[in-house]
Amino acid sequence: MSFNNLIGNDKIKNVLNESIKNENILHSYLFYGVEGIGKKLFAMNFAKMILCNNKNNKPCEECKSCIEFETKNNPDFFHIEPEGNSIKIDQIRQMQKNILEKPINSSKKVYIIDNADSMTKEAQNCLLKTLEEPQKFIVIILIASNENNILATVKSRCTKMYFQKLTDADIKKFLNEKFSTTNLDENMLKLCNGSISKSIKVIEKTSILNQIKSIVDLLDSNNELDIINQNEVFYNNKDDVYLLLDYMYVLLFEKINTNKLNKNYYINAMELVQNTKNKLFNSNNYDMTIDNMLIKLGK
Ligand SMILES: [Zn+2]
Structure with missing residues (x-):
């Protein structure tokens, strides 16, 4: 199974792996938790697995869908992120138009809404319609560091996945694998505060x-x-x-x-x-x- 190259949050790995195995993919997820702990990497990995056409080994890295995912050309995958400071209603409307079209390579289409907490209120209300009556073949993954900025009505229609900060041991393991560094002192580890992106900064x-x-x-x-x-x-x-x-x-x-x-x-x-x-x-x-x-x- 996948997520092997990702650090921490083992419970979430298990839940997502099980849902792939049992073909029990839900329509909308909210991945939330502090910045820099791998939410986006998890979402990308999950999306790739959902779209992979190989039945037994997802992601196989070999099928058309996997290859096109890697080269950022998968026609069934969409990544929405803020334009300027926010995700605007027009972006959500455009997505909704696109949602009406059936998938091309895979049985599903995946939409990641990155920094979903930057969606304007209008954009969120607009998205709500899609969350209430989703097309059978779509999966929407919202990623947010500050879930308080997301309307309760939107949250209630998503399956929430809370990403925990990484432990100091996880951070050490990551730095060791990535930079062959293990000698970060205790205070620098505290500064990392369980965040991968912060730990990279600390090393630099x-x-x-x-x-x-x-x-x-x-x-x-x-x-x-x-x-x-x-x-x-x-x-x-x-x-x-x-x-x-x-x-x-x-x-x-x-x-x-x-x-x-x-x-x-x-x-x-x-x-x-x-x-x-x-x-x-x-x-x-x-x-x-x-x-x-x-x-x-x-x-
Ligand atoms: Zn594949």
Whole structure:
């Protein structure tokens, strides 16, 4: 059976494999759970298995459907994603027109709606009609990180599959297989927060994250000037600032346990880092926001 190359969420693997085996594919699914844990890979794999024409070994990778799936030419597979910031009603209408046509290669047609939580309310209400009276041969898979943005009426018509965060052991296994790396320290693992995509980022940015660790270690020395002079690493890595601040947060939390004398200082520092994240989100003065944080940390 498939999903062998995917990490974690074994229960979902079993359920989907069973439904393929028993030819019990439902009309609509909602795959949800935090960002970066493989929901889309699962959905793609599932779609390929549904469409595969080989009875006993899905996906066989050899039939017309499998080959066309790999080359992104499978006429029975459709991938819908946001245009700009959202999935709009016109996209859903277009899909509904397409749904009326019978499958070409396979017995089913699969529609993945990626970032389904970005569908406008109008788009969702429009989709509802299809979910209420689906054509026999269609399967719709909604993928969402924030299921709160999906209307209850839409959710109630989907079979919900909750994807759990991966365990630290899963993340280690993944990094070992992909990058031959096993020596991620505990704090960096915490930063990954069970997300594959975040763990890839952490590996790519390890040297910068180590600079952040040096800054947090400096806080013990109480040398104000040394701390303020560390702004370069933030100035040079604007695109990754949220990752850097998240790592600072993890390290500060760790300090509370190892440096009990300064417990209150570190609690305040964590709050400061969190506030800085919020400020950066709304502010257009990046450098000043970073400097303010470092000045306050140095006091
Ligand atoms: Zn096949």
